[in-house]
Amino acid sequence: MHFKKRIIPAVLAVSVLSSGIVTVHPTVEVEAASKHITAQEKKQQEARINKINVLNTMTLQITFNKPLAAEDVDPNNLENIKKQFKFNHGMSIVNVPRLKTGAKSTYIVPVTIQKDGVKYKLSYKGQRVKSFEGTDQKIDFRKTQQVTNDTFEIESFLEDGVTDYANIIEAYRAGRGDLAFELNNRNRDENGKHFDIISSLRDRVVTITGNNGEQFVANYVPFTQAADGRQAPKFRLPAGQTLKPGVTYKVTSKWADIGNRTFTAQYIAPLTLQSAEAIDNKTFQIVLDKDPGMELFAGRSVQLKGEDGSVLQAQYRNSSRKGAVGIFDMTNSTLKPNVKYIVVPLNNWATADSVFLIGK
Known part of the structure; x- marks a missing residue:
């Protein structure tokens, strides 16, 4: 009995047959290998830790083999960056690494409080573990x-x-x-x-x-x-x-x-609000009766009570103070055009005698 030869293209995959024979798609093998190589290359391109210096109980100085990528030091990306630094003993970073002036790849890295003499381990982005000894130096x-x-x-x-x-x-x-x-x-x-x-x-x-x-x-x-x-x-x-x-x-x-x-402790008179003026529908400035000489606006909030019955809230914009003037941003709504609001400092950090602003 004679059988005709049958040519099967190499790119075609043969399914699992009833006989139990299995073949593999060559194209699938190529794709898998390509993905593996890409992942390997990406891992090799990542910055690696060369050295860890313990500066004090809440600070590490870490030198990498090259500068960190912009997204790996972006404060807006802090939660993701925290996941890149894997410590033992419950330690974590508390803010993004900061490149030292004049350095190529040495960073100041704030961490949770260390324990003296404890052996800590750190893996950056899943790479080889580095070790250092904790300190209680304040x-x-x-x-x-x-x-x-x-x-x-x-x-x-x-x-x-x-x-x-x-x-x-x-x-x-x-x-x-x-x-x-x-x-x-x-x-x-x-x-x-x-x-x-x-x-x-x-x-x-x-x-x-x-x-x-x-x-x-x-x-x-x-x-x-x-x-x-x-x-x-x-x-x-x-x-x-x-x-x-x-x-x-x-x-x-x-x-x-x-x-x-x-x-x-002694009694210290609260700050005194002199005036307020809208910049746009989300922002306004507050003027004190005098320059406090230091950052006393920080962390403060005010309530805005509108003549239309609305009650809004705004918070000081960090580092915006210029002398006696500080900028506040709306936190839960926007100012309505031409509505008159009375400004009320929350938690008694300041006094305000009939200080109003008109919405834009």
Whole structure:
């Protein structure tokens, strides 16, 4: 019996036959290999960690083999960036890496509080694990003092060998003026002076305890750690709480060693709102009766009560203060054209005697 030969094109796949014979699509093999090569190439192109230096209990200095991609240092991408840094012992980064001024690929990386002597491991984007030993070394601050009835500050000084990271990172260099300078890999300046670095204080807290038995966890007020040419980050009591005049308070922290850590509270008059003017339907400016001389608008909100019965809310735009003027952004609605609103500061941070604005 003679059988005719049958030619089957190589690109055709043979299905699983009843006889149990299986063949594979050559095209599928090629596609899979191509995807594998692409993934491999992409992984090889990613920046890799060369070295980790522990600067203090909340700060790492990490040197990569090349600069990080723009999206890997974008503050708007923080939640995704956090996932790229995989630590053990529950550690995580708290803000994006910041390239040091004058460096090619060395970054200041703020992390959650370390434990002294603990062996930490870090894998960046799933790459080979790097290890470092945790420290409980704190940053030296010289003093603390009250600034409003619910807010106080802790202050450090360059002359004490302490610098805020804003002074030594590339991202802020243009805006720091004479305060900007460079540190080498050992964090020494051109004269050989060593500096400890205050990294991002995002989500940081301190504890404040009064001699009357009161104790509060005070939260860092964003964008105040290097404002007004000072290294004096502000911390605020929980909403509705105030410092009691005559009570002596002590400030303590897991990450700051404060030389003069006590102050006796006194009554401080709230700021006074003088006027308000709409910029557009989402933004307006508030003018105080005088320049407060420091960033006291930070974290503050106002309520707007319209003559049409509407009740709106706006929040201060961080770092927008120019002297006595600060910009506020609407948070839950827009201003209606020609509607008159009375401005009411929330939580008594300021007084406003019949301060109105007209919507645009």
